[in-house]
Amino acid sequence: MKVLLLTGLGALLFAYYWNDNFDPASLQGARVLLTGASAGVGEELAYHYARLGSHLVLTAHTEALLQKVVGNCRKLGAPKVFYIAADMASPEVPGRVVQFALDMLGGLDYLVLNHLGATPSGTRARSAQATHWLVQVNFLSYVQLTSLALPSLTDNKGSLVVVSSLLGPVPASFSRPYSAAKFALDGFFISLRRELDVQDVNVAVTVCVLGLRDRASAAEGVRGVTRAREAPGPKAALAVIRGGATRAPGVFYPRRLHLLCLLRGWLPHPRAWFIRQELNVTAAAAA
Numbered sequence: 001m002k003v004l005l006l007t008g009l010g011a012l013l014f015a016y017y018w019n020d021n022f023d024p025a026s027l028q029g030a031r032v033l034l035t036g037a038s039a040g041v042g043e044e045l046a047y048h049y050a051r052l053g054s055h056l057v058l059t060a061h062t063e064a065l066l067q068k069v070v071g072n073c074r075k076l077g078a079p080k081v082f083y084i085a086a087d088m089a090s091p092e093v094p095g096r097v098v099q100f101a102l103d104m105l106g107g108l109d110y111l112v113l114n115h116l117g118a119t120p121s122g123t124r125a126r127s128a129q130a131t132h133w134l135v136q137v138n139f140l141s142y143v144q145l146t147s148l149a150l151p152s153l154t155d156n157k158g159s160l161v162v163v164s165s166l167l168g169p170v171p172a173s174f175s176r177p178y179s180a181a182k183f184a185l186d187g188f189f190i191s192l193r194r195e196l197d198v199q200d201v202n203v204a205v206t207v208c209v210l211g212l213r214d215r216a217s218a219a220e221g222v223r224g225v226t227r228a229r230e231a232p233g234p235k236a237a238l239a240v241i242r243g244g245a246t247r248a249p250g251v252f253y254p255r256r257l258h259l260l261c262l263l264r265g266w267l268p269h270p271r272a273w274f275i276r277q278e279l280n281v282t283a284a285a286a287a
């Protein structure tokens with residue numbers, strides 16, 4: 001009996017985590033609007049989509065970086081790649097970006113929301129003004145892009161893919177503005193998924209929880225502050241793409257983050273002692 005139970009549990013876990021029915025051919029010709037495509041996770045997402053033959057509109061803040069990524073996507077075989085440089089700190093910009101994508105691609109199958117306004121360093125990072133700016137770039141622009149793209153995604157039974165972080169579902173010390181925006185994304189998109197579901201609207205919403213990546217700037221930002229381990233960037237981007245293509249509600253990369261998120265529900269108030277084991281508190285407070 002015990003063996004049967006364990007085998008059944010193992011099969012369930014296998015089905016949940018590994019058997020995601022990902023069909024790379026499903027992305028060939030798919031029309032994708034990708035934000036934050038000039039660097040980091042977004043750049044890697046762009047290269048994966050390009051290899052898979054998707055039609056792309058890429059956006060980010062810096063035009064020169066976008067042009068480089070567009071050139072690389074073409075070399076990797078993307079049949080159509082367009083770009084639009086845009087600053088998501090301006091409330092009128094998301095509308096322009098979605099309209100450009102609809103004009104260039106004739107509709108959307110995927111909206112991949114990934115851009116991230118950098119948190120300034122020092123105490124300024126925790127000021128109300130900095131938080132206001134970060135919430136516009138890292139949350140409100142996501143909401144605007146979504147509402148403008150939703151009619152086309154609905155027509156095409158498309159997908160919304162949201163790149164978030166462990167600091168969305170699990171708050172950490174010394175990351176208030178970043179965590180606040182990521183928590184808001186979690187609440188907004190999970191609620192939206194439920195609304196679409198009860199209205200029988202066939203648009204998938206995939207929220208991706210990523211841990212610290214192996215990018216130099218990410219590692220530099222937390223050097224001496226946390227003992228968190230880094231994970232490979234291209235694999236993180238591929239996990240996001242697989243999750244979106246299979247219409248999974250959630251992606252956790254690395255997978256152990258799922259356990260941390262579950263623990264957060266069971267142990268909502270970790271002791272300060274426990275947090276200090278992970279953090280160099282003096283360095284974090286000064287950062």
Ligand SMILES: NC(=O)c1ccc[n+]([C@@H]2O[C@H](COP(=O)([O-])OP(=O)(O)OC[C@H]3O[C@@H](n4cnc5c(N)ncnc54)[C@H](OP(=O)(O)O)[C@@H]3O)[C@@H](O)[C@H]2O)c1
Pocket residue numbers: 035036037038039040041042059060061062063065086087088089114115116117118137163164165166210211212213214215218
């Ligand atoms: N890196 C990590 O370790 C890590 C860990 C967990 C989750 N994540 C998540 O992964 C996503 C990407 O993070 P990342 O580390 O790859 O970021 P990144 O390397 O700093 O890249 C951020 C992207 O967002 C764009 N961007 C920044 N400010 C913008 C603005 N005002 N308007 C429009 N675009 C803007 C940047 O464009 P420009 O370069 O042109 O400014 C760039 O393309 C984020 O949602 C983040 O929360 C990252």
